[in-house]
Every structure is written in structure tokens, then in C-alpha cells.
Amino acid sequence: MTEIERRDRRVQRVVAGIYLGIPVVLLGIGVWISTAGSPAVWVGCLVPVGMLVLGWVLRRRHRYQPRWWAGIGGLFGGVGGLFVTLFPLAVGVWWPVFLVLPALLVGIVAGAALARYADRVLLVPVVPELADTPYELIFRLRGLQLTAVLLGADSFTIQSRPVLRSQKVEDLGKTYPLSSITGVFEVALSGVERLKFPIPLPHPPIVTEGPAVILQASGDDWVLPTNQATTLIDLLNRRRAR
Template sequence: MTEVERRHRRVQRVVAIVYVGIPVVLLAIVAWVSSRGSAAAWIGCVVPVAMLGLGLFLLPKHRYQPRWWAGVGGLFGVVTGLFATLFPLVIGVWWPAVLALPAAIVGLLAGLLLARRANLALLVPVVPELAESPYELTFQLRGTPLATVLLGADSVEIRSSPAARGDEQSRRYPLSAITGTFEASLSGAERLKFPIALSAVGTPGPAVILQASGDDWVLPTNQAAILIELLDRRRTTI
């Protein structure tokens, strides 16, 4: 078994916990509470069952897209924390409701930490063999806290934030439109031009010069060398 295959197994176990495991935990809690109340209390199972259905629906779509894992994990964690503490009110048990806010925070953190664990299992350290995997690979742009370069199986995308929408905040190029990639070293004094609306603080360090669709972009990232290698590998396979 190769290193990438081992990573894939570890990552998918954690992703399955996020998308399926969290709803199953909530379903077990709600079922246990419902069993101590009237028959009408079982209607509460609709919420975790709906979460489970949503998780099973999204899992095949998001399996190789790490950008979604934190959002889904955080959402499912918050809902689980809130519902698990508020649902006992239907059987007259009120004290868990006092813990609703702390439970929501704990659920949020748990979901985010699980997503981060999956990301770390996939990307630490980044190896060239990941180019042959179906995963989207995310690289942070230096000098701006949220901007990233997203390397997909057949495209590369520059995003101003994880929730970026529209041409002003996100620019996507098919890999077939990439005509050149070069590594450069920046002093930090350069005035950089980006393909999206983005304000970045000039910082010294490595960068990627990306030539695409007749344009040249300078993308400052501390992982310039490995990003170029992954880009070039994926370009040769399309």
C-alpha cells in the first residue's frame, strides 16, 4: 500500500465520521430520550434522520473536496449540541437546556477539529504523489489570511476566501488553459496583480508565476515548489 493510499483511508474514515457519525450520535441520543417519553416524542427523530440523509447525500459529492469538510462539520456539530440539550424538554427534563450554548460551542469545535484532522492527514506533508489522487488540494496565499489556490483534478482556482463567489472573488482556469508555471522569489516590495479583487500585504518569500489564458499572475505562497510540481503533474494527465 502506498503512502497516498494510507492517507486516503485515514482521511475517509474521519470524513465519514463528520458526515455520518455525528448524525448517528445525535440519532442515538434522541432515540434514547424519546424512549422515556410518550409516543409523540419520537417525532424528534426527524431532525437527526434528516441530518443523516443529508450527510449520506453530500458525502459522495464532498468526499474529495476538503473545502466543504469544515463547514459541514461545524454545522452538524452545532445542531447536535443544541438539539441534544434542548430535546429533553419534551419529556420534562429541563436541566440539559442550561448547557445548550456550551454544547453548541463544543459541537462546533468538535466538527471543525475533525475536519482539520482530515485535512492534516491528507496534506501533511504535501507529497508529489497527491497529484495522482482525486482530491482538491488547497494552498494558502501569503500576505492575506483567507485567500487560497485550489488545485482540482482538472482546474486551478484562485479564491479570496472559502466562501468566495463571482468573478471578483474567485477565478477558475481549466488546466488545459495553463501555459506555464515558474517559481520566483519575492522581496516583499513588489506590487502584485491578482486575477481577483484581493488586498495582500507584500511579504518576502517564494511565489508561483502562473501563465493562463494569456495572463501572468504572481501568487505568493510558501509552498511554491510543490504547488508547481503538482500543477505540472496534473496538467500532463488531462
């Protein structure tokens, strides 16, 4: 078994723990509490059952997309914290309700921490063989808040996060098939350049000195500042050559 295969197994075990393990644990707690109450209390078990169904569906979509793991981990962890402190009220146990806020915070942090751990297992250290996997690889852009490039199995996306409810995610992203990329080069920025980007940015860009990637695709030519320029270019070229 190769190092990448070992990483993949460890990562997928953690991802399964987030998407499926948390709901299963909550379902076990719900069943245990429900046995001490009336038949109507069993309705509360629909919460972890619903989480389990949702986790099953989302895991199939997100298993190779690390950008979703922390959000789902925090969501499921937070719901778990609320469930274990509020559901005992159904059987007349009141004292856990005083722990609802700490449990909520601990659940969010724990779920997000599991996702960060999976991300580290996958990416530390970054090796060229990652390009041969189906994982979406994320590279933050320097000086551009909430903006990153996503190197997918067959596409390259420049993506920002919406900061206003009126903003649509699809309006804040530009995707190129890998087959449309005609050139990718590393360049050093002095910090005085004025850069244009293919998407609207949530905050004005701050151009700083350091490495960057020149991306040429579909007739477009963009300069993308990133401290991981060399790594991004190596992985991108390897995926393009597959």
C-alpha cells in the same frame, strides 16, 4: 497498499464520521430519549434524520474537497450540541438546558477538529503522489487574507471568501482548466512589487518578501505569493502531465 491509499482510507473514515457518524449518533440519542415520552416526541428524530440525508448527499459532493470539511463538521457538531441539550425538554428533563451554550461550543470545536485531523492525515507530509489523487489541494496565499489557490483534479482556482452578504462566491473566483495552463514558474519577491490579481480581494494585499508562483494560463499572467511555491508547482506540473 501504498502510503497514499492508507491515507485515503483514514481520511474517508473521518469524513464519513463527520457527515454520517454525527447524525447517526444523534439519531440513536433521539430514539433513546423518545422511548421515554409520548408518540409526539418522535417527531424530534426528524432533526438527525434530516442531517443524515443532508450528510449523505453532501458527502458525495465534498469527499475530495477538504475546504468544506471544517464548515460541515462545525455545523453538524454545533447542531448536535443543541440537540442533546434541548431535546430532553420534550420528555420533561430540564437540567441539560443549562449546558446548551457549552455543548454548542464543544460541538463546533469537536466537529471542526475532526475535519482538521482529516486534513492533516491527507497532507502531512506532502508527497508528490498526492497529485495522482482526486483530492482538491489548498494553498494559502501570503499577504492575502481569506484568499487561496485550489488545485483540483483538472482545474486551478484562485478563490477569495466573501466578507459581505452582497458578494457572490462566483464573483470572487477565477478558474482555469489545467489544459489551459501554458507555464508555471517559481520566483522570489522582494516585497516592493505591485501585484495584480484576477479577482477582487476582501482586503488590500500585503506584498512580502518570499517565494511566489508565476501562473500563465489562457493569456493571463499572474504572480501568486505562497510559501509553498515549490510544492504547488511540483504538484501542478504532475497533474498537468497525467
